[in-house]
Amino acid sequence: MTVIAERTVLFADLRGSTALYEQLGNAEASSVVTHTVTLLVRAVTDCGGQVVKTLGDGLMAVFDSSVDGVEAAARMHDALDQLLSRGRAHGASPGLRSLRIQVALARGEVVEMGGDCFGDAVNVAARLIDHAGDNETLITDAVLRGLPAQQQQQRFRSLDWMHLRGRADPVLVHLLGDSRADMDATTQFDPVSPLAEPDAIRLVWGDVERVYIADQTPVILGRSPQASFCVDDSRVSRSHARIQWHGGAIQLTDLSYNGTYVRFGDDTSILGLRRSSCTLYGRGGIGLGGSPLESTSPIVRFEVLRFGDTQAGGLDDPTPP
Numbered sequence: 001m002t003v004i005a006e007r008t009v010l011f012a013d014l015r016g017s018t019a020l021y022e023q024l025g026n027a028e029a030s031s032v033v034t035h036t037v038t039l040l041v042r043a044v045t046d047c048g049g050q051v052v053k054t055l056g057d058g059l060m061a062v063f064d065s066s067v068d069g070v071e072a073a074a075r076m077h078d079a080l081d082q083l084l085s086r087g088r089a090h091g092a093s094p095g096l097r098s099l100r101i102q103v104a105l106a107r108g109e110v111v112e113m114g115g116d117c118f119g120d121a122v123n124v125a126a127r128l129i130d131h132a133g134d135n136e137t138l139i140t141d142a143v144l145r146g147l148p149a150q151q152q153q154q155r156f157r158s159l160d161w162m163h164l165r166g167r168a169d170p171v172l173v174h175l176l177g178d179s180r181a182d183m184d185a186t187t188q189f190d191p192v193s194p195l196a197e198p199d200a201i202r203l204v205w206g207d208v209e210r211v212y213i214a215d216q217t218p219v220i221l222g223r224s225p226q227a228s229f230c231v232d233d234s235r236v237s238r239s240h241a242r243i244q245w246h247g248g249a250i251q252l253t254d255l256s257y258n259g260t261y262v263r264f265g266d267d268t269s270i271l272g273l274r275r276s277s278c279t280l281y282g283r284g285g286i287g288l289g290g291s292p293l294e295s296t297s298p299i300v301r302f303e304v305l306r307f308g309d310t311q312a313g314g315l316d317d318p319t320p321p
Helices: 017-024 026-046 066-089 120-131 141-145 149-155 180-184
Strands: 003-015 050-054 058-063 100-113 116-118 136-140 156-162 171-176 200-205 208-213 219-222 241-246 249-254 260-264 271-273 277-280 283-288 299-305
Touching (some): 003 026, 003 066, 003 120, 017 026, 026 050, 026 058, 026 066, 050 116, 058 120, 066 100, 066 136, 066 141, 066 171, 100 120, 100 141, 120 171, 149 156, 156 277, 200 219, 249 260, 271 277
Parallel strands (some): 100 136
Antiparallel strands (some): 003 058, 050 058, 100 116, 200 208, 200 299, 219 241, 249 277, 260 283
16 A cells, blocks of 8 residues: 655765674674664654664654654664763773764655655655764754754754755755753753854875864865865866855855765765755865865865864875775
8 A cells, every 4th residue: 555645755874883793703703783773663662653674773653743754863863872881881882982883864755665665855854864964953944844943943953954865956955953851851041052053173285284273274185285274186187176065065066077075973874966066064074176085085084173073284195095
């Protein structure tokens, strides 16, 4: 039977399991991953959602309402936090302590058929999770509009429009506060403080390392000596890409013919930009004209800084040896 209905679609992905298998071995790591995914499934069912399928280290679920979907995401983060806290108390391996979760939610018309779900909301949520950082939840504006006004103001901040892989139209995206305290704490005096905006971005190319604050943007990355951040490589356009503050976030825009490619953290997936934009978060590598996974590509390493919680130091190289 085929059903067409408005649904909130959730994708959750557990990161760091590769290191777990290396350190614990297949049997024990599989047990830990299975247990963790079971906790994610429980968060879905406890909030009235339906698990459509598990995806190895993650899952896909649907909810009737945005409220239930966002609550399930929050419970997933809580469940992983509790698991890691117990692990630390019992001297768990570094592999277990490195587990992280990314969650993405979208809302729209969904076709339910043969135990699976299809539609634009499914595609958007599946692509949006690629943009989530460690322990982050991203939601589309359609999900946000389904939440009470107080939750919208206290729990989320806008990351502005994002271009998702394989989709022509950009999507307005919001970031859930990165701790449960941001979401649930209320007082009779003041609203909860919003998630802090980034203070600066650090860029590294070879021996050149620079830090830019909002007032110093836009920053042009390119081969031209007049570029704000010069990358002298034949594959780099004279004005290849632009970094600027927009809507409280740091946005990278491709200006080139050869494209700009972004790798976040140590993820092996690459986000390709062709005259389009994405939001930068955490740390990673920007390939100008080539993939950051290719050691011969001109790669600018980046780190988004929040001075309140970021210690000074050099960037780890996100590229393979």
